[in-house]
Amino acid sequence: MTDAVRVLLVDDQHLVRMGFRMVLEAEPGIEVVGEAGDGAQALELVTRLVPDVVLMDVRMPGVDGIEATERITTRLPGTRVLVLTTYDLDEYAFGALRAGASGFLLKDTRPAELLSAIRSVVNGDAVVAPRITAKLIEYAAPHLAADRSAEADEALQALTARERDVFRLMAEGATNSEVAAALFLSESTVKTHVGRILLKLGLRDRVQAVILAYRLGVVRPE
Template identity: 45%
Template sequence: MTDGENGGTAERVRVLVVDDDPLVRSALRLVLGADPRVELVGEAADGVEARAAAASLHPDVVLMDVRMPREDGITATAHLVAGPRPPAVVVLTTFDADETVLAAVRAGASGFLLKDTPPEQILAAVHRVHAGEPMLSPSVTRTVMAAVAAAGGSARGDAARARLEGLGERERQVAVAIGRGLTNAEIAGELYLSVATVKSYVTALLAKLDAANRVQIAIRVHDAGLL
C-alpha cells in the first residue's frame, strides 16, 4: 500500500541480515539504512541464528549468505520458506557457481545477488522480492537457466509436464510468462488482464505447481520444455 492509498506513512520492509562476516553485515547495515522505506530488524551470523531470529522478529525479507558455520544459507533458506509466515529470501554470495545458484533457487530463494552488486540494486532487490517478484543478477539469471537446461532429467521433465497439464489455459499462459521473466505488470499488459487478476493467477500457480516462489514456477516451466 502506498502513502497515497492509506493517507499516512507506508509500512517499511522489515529486513534480517544473515552473514558470518561482521564487515559484510556492517556494509549491509549502511546500505539498508540509506532507504527510509526499509527497517533493519536484526542480524545473524549463521543459519541457526537466522532461524531463531526470523521466528522472533518476523522479517519480510532475509538477506542470506551461503557459506556460514553451523548451518549454511541454503539449508536455512529451505527451513525459512517452509515455515509459517515465510519471508522472501535473497541470497548474497561472492560466487555464482551453477550448483550454488540452483541449490539456492530450489531451496526457495526469491533472489540471488553477488556481493559486489551496487547498493541501489540490493535495495531494489529488497523491494522487489517483498512485492512478490524475483530478483536475480543478469549473469545469475543466465546461470540459472543454463543450469536448469543442463540438469534437466527425463523424470523431472515428466513430473513438471504432469503438473502443468493440470493448469487451465490462462494459468498456463501466466506460468510461461513468469518463465520468461515478466513482471506482473508486464504479464497484465501482454495478456490484457488486470494486475490484481495476474496476482490471483500467480497465487494459484504457486499452490498447483508446489512452488515456493516465482523463480520455482519458472523452473517448472523450463523443466516442462515450454521455453
C-alpha cells in the same frame, strides 16, 4: 514503522553487515531488526523476530547459508530469503533456489537494485541477478528434462489457456509489465493470473514456477 519491511542481516563479516545496514536504514519503509554472524544464529533470530526478509550469505562457518535457507523456508514459509554472495558459481545459485530462496544476488549489486529486490520478494516475486540467469539455466538443464508424465499433464490442465500463456512468459523471465504488454492485459490482471497459477500449482513464488516450467518442458534452455 508499523508497515516497514523487517529485514534480518546474515553474514559472517561484520563490515559487510554494517554496509548493508547503512544502505537499508537510509531507506524509508525498511527496518533492520537484527544481525547474525552464521546460519545457526540466523535460525535462532528468525524464530524469535520473524522478519519479512532475510539477507543471507552463502559461505559461513558451521551452518552455511544454503542449509539455513532450507530450514527457514520450511519452518517459516512467510519469511522470504534473499541470498547475497560474492560468488556467481552455478551450484551456489541453484542450491540456494532449491533450498527455497526467493532470490539470488551478488554482493556488488547496486543499492537501488538491492532495495528493489527486497520489495519484490516481499510482494511474492523472485529475483535473480541477470548475469547469472543464463548460467543458472545451463547448470539446471540436465536436471530439468521435459517430464510429460500424467502428473505433468494434470498440472498444466489445471491452468486456463490464458494462465498457460502467463506461465510460459513468466518462465521466459518476463516481468508482470512485460507479460501485460505481450498479452494486452492490465498489470493488475497479470498479478491476479500469477497468484492463481502459483496457487493451482502449489508453488511458493516465481522461482519455483520457472523451475517447474523447465521441468515440464513448457520452455526449454536454448
